[in-house]
Amino acid sequence: MAGTSYSRTAGHAILPGTWEFVRRRGNVPDSDLLDPAERYDYDTVNADKRAEFDRLAARDLTEPPEFLQFALANGRDALSDYPGAAPLGTGAVALDTFDPALVARAAAKFGMTAQKVEDELRKFSGAVQLVELLPGQELYRTVGLTATGALYGSVTNKILGNYWEPVCPDEYDDVGHWRASTAVLAEWNGDYGYVRVQLARPVAVLAGTVGQQDLNRQPGQVLPGGAQQFFIPRLVDADLVTPVTGQPLKNIIRRTVFGARTRGTP
Template sequence: MTNDLMPFPGAKKNPMLLIGMPHIALKAPSYFDLTPDQTVTYSAAQKVTPTTLTAGQKLYRVYGGPAKAAGGFWAPSAPGANESEGDWRGSNAVEPQWNAGTHVVEMTVNAGQHVQTWMGEIESQPALDNQNDAIKDWWLVGGGTQYFFQFWTPAFKNGVTLKPMGGTPWADPRAVAAVTSGQMPQNTLNLDAKATDLNPQEPIEAHVAAVETLATALRAAAQSLQSQNDADDAAPLAEAANNLIATANQLLKDHGSDEEAAALRVRSQLSLGRVIDIDPAWPQAQQAIAALGSVVRSAAVISNRTG
């Protein structure tokens, strides 16, 4: 897609982009480490800083569709009454297939508690279509402020209270009502090549193999969660697996014919740590976390973003 029609709210054509953080871990004394696949969701224009929130402090999160109320990334304020979906998607670099943007939740740090987070500026992202394909020349600039939390830990779960605030100013009430449906995908997408046919010495083909490994790990975790009657957690993982395979198949098509499109597609995966929330307590979560790290690390190498 290369026309001049905005593909979705917030996307801009050929804007000036922010410089992204390299694929490195960030550490601070007595703080949890920010992993490389989380670090690359920040821009390098401002320092990414460890920050402790204390009792009574509040943050906000927009969510919906695959994105849930409890998640890793939060904002200092809720969308204003006159804020548009484009304003929100553009400054927060949120792709439509990641997050429907229909709900707002408020986080408050509980009395006597404190929680750790890393705060920084949001990195630019290539605009993606609903097949997870990079839309040539179109970008989400980012530039907003994000806070990352280890939302799956007892320190977070016991340290904060989440309060639903209703729909976003731009949300269709019907979408708001349907946001918690938790439906599993009807079909399973498969890679258009055998893994044994991929050359591990060729960077793009090796990356495709890593993406398939991640998709397989997410599906295994989703199936385990579904067997525990946890469709709300299982469905986003299964959906993410299909999106990953769709992207991998397009990478195979672009490789050798449209290397610019392939490069955009790989770069878009630098922020998978922002897109795919994996609770380490879930069954088979560690395999999925390791596979996610491998994909982001591979994307960083191909995109020359290693530290």
């Protein structure tokens, strides 16, 4: 995880110590992450614990923008109508067989095992290519506040995470259109903020179509996918025109305004 600042989670938990690491140096190596037993749940803890979170969140470096929201906790916050849901069988079917040559080339390029490459390919549908993005390419990644259900957690989803979109979330008509296309579960993040970066040097990626995502909350339905995505392991500040590590969260994370592009909103 060298070069990244925050890690992805899936519910409401906050690790106060991880906030401290981010505040001090903007980077949280695996060896410094707290034991999962030390996490706590923001929605159910007492006032003292919430006050501790709020104190850490108010620090200049770790203060999140006011609009950023917590993700839904798995199996606890029911959604009566999941935005973007569609019947099973109508989505972009995720890959379950793989081109051995592509797997071998990607494993060598990324320094990963073939099994890990195949695990990532299962998040795609249809043809996937190993390509090089050029300097100047803009990338977008949705982020949110931390949640329960992950092995480790910290301030937000990983800012420089593995999956990116070539299209700004603002270009989608509404949250349902965006969620259906990108197959991003509400359990994963708050979906109200995103990070935009621009590449400063060539970066190798797996590029292809987002595969469908099953909805455990609504059996028999899926988020169908179909948008384009890039898998980029170990993206670091040196790859970017403007580094993000060490910057305040409120300066890095932009507010998502669905439909803004079509309405001409800047």
